[in-house]
Amino acid sequence: MIISVASGKGGTGKTTIATNLAVSVGDDVQLLDCDVEEPNVHLFLNPTIKETEKVSAPVPAVDxxxxxxxxxxxxxxxxxxxxxxxxxxxxxxxxxxxxxxxxxxxxxxAIKETGRELGVIERGSRNGVDFVHGRLRVGEAMSPPLIRKVRSFTRPELLTIIDAPPGTSCPVIASMKGSDFVLLVTEPTPFGLHDLKLAVEAVRILGILHGIVINRSDIGNVQVKDYAANMKIPVLMEIPFSRKIAEAYSRGQLIVDAMPEWREKFLFLNSRVKKLVNQS
Structure with missing residues (x-):
């Protein structure tokens, strides 16, 4: 199964959900960071990098x-x-x-192909979690080719969790395409609701099952929940605004490491996603 973690805007907690979910599942899981412009999964996962590979794209050279x-x-x-x-x-x-x-x-x-460097792929692992991410070359404008390269390392025998870029543009589509389920992470604010609506439209065009995770759920308003109810989108998890969670995040520490009781909550999130996929 492939689960993509996406959002209509940055800063909602995508990486928090993706990393904690992967580490909670532990065995037989793969985490792909497809936010190649600003990859940050490695800051929380702290994987041991075992392989580095340069990625190039063919471009024309004229004689x-x-x-x-x-x-x-x-x-x-x-x-x-x-x-x-x-x-x-x-x-x-x-x-x-x-x-x-x-x-x-x-x-x-008169035209042959030559290579143009896009960036690098780094592969590693942490305690049974297989890790892959891409780093886009500084100044490079097109990230989808590098994202597709990251996706090419998907191992079908594992649960694959994808940390997608923020927004709803081409890089996000390249990351989510072919997923079995998309977790849409949002926050209960007017901006969060606005961008959640855009993300829902994109996911529905792709025809992918989806659910919502509300981060900082006890601030803001109830409009996100009302929208989810009206659109018949399940709210699969709520994470409260917590000083302990914020402190762990600022240290680059996973929630499930700082607060072990959260491991069961992320495992329950995984089981709810599995159930929805199996029922589809």
Whole structure:
């Protein structure tokens, strides 16, 4: 089973839920940090990193000695990553989506592929929890290719928990796609409700089962619960605003390590998700 932990905005507690859930399950679990622009699962999980791998994406390299400047490469590129200006051809690797279309349509065979570094993948483990995350290269604009690389390490024999990026844009879709269930983490505030609605719309377009976790549940208002009831979305867990939890977080400590009684609560969350998936 693949469980994605997502939210419509940052700072709601996605990583808190993902890490504590993974550590509570313990054995036969995998945690993938797909927030490659700002990965922070490792700060709480403290895994032992065993493998590091550079990730590159193919981009076009033009041999101008062969190029006839016919412009077919520019015509097929929907992202303006290659342009022909008279007898000058320009490529913009940062805009390339690595589809390979320009190379296929070139009648002169003047286009080959070269690599552009996207970032690195790091793999490790902690007490039976298999860990993978990506680190996007500074200045790199497109994270989905690196996210897909992180997702490629999914081990079907394990429970896989994905810490998705915040928001509802392409990186989030790339992270959640193919999941069995999405835990939407929110907080009971007007901003939290607004972004939760956006996240629910995205998940429903993908047709993925979902439920809500309300963090800092005893502050704000009841509008999130009212929305969940109206939309028939189950609220699977509530985490109160707690000084002890905040102190543990500020130390980079997991809730289940600082407050062991919470381990059963996260295990119960896992069992509720399993039940909903099995009933679908």
């Amino acid at each position: 101008e000695a062969k190029c006839t400047f016919c412009g077919k490469c520019a015509e097929i590129c929907q992202f303006k990553a290659i342009m022909v200006l008279g007898e000058v051809i320009l490529t913009f690797p940062e805009m390339c989506h690595s589809c390979g279309g320009c190379m296929k349509v070139c009648p002169a065979g």
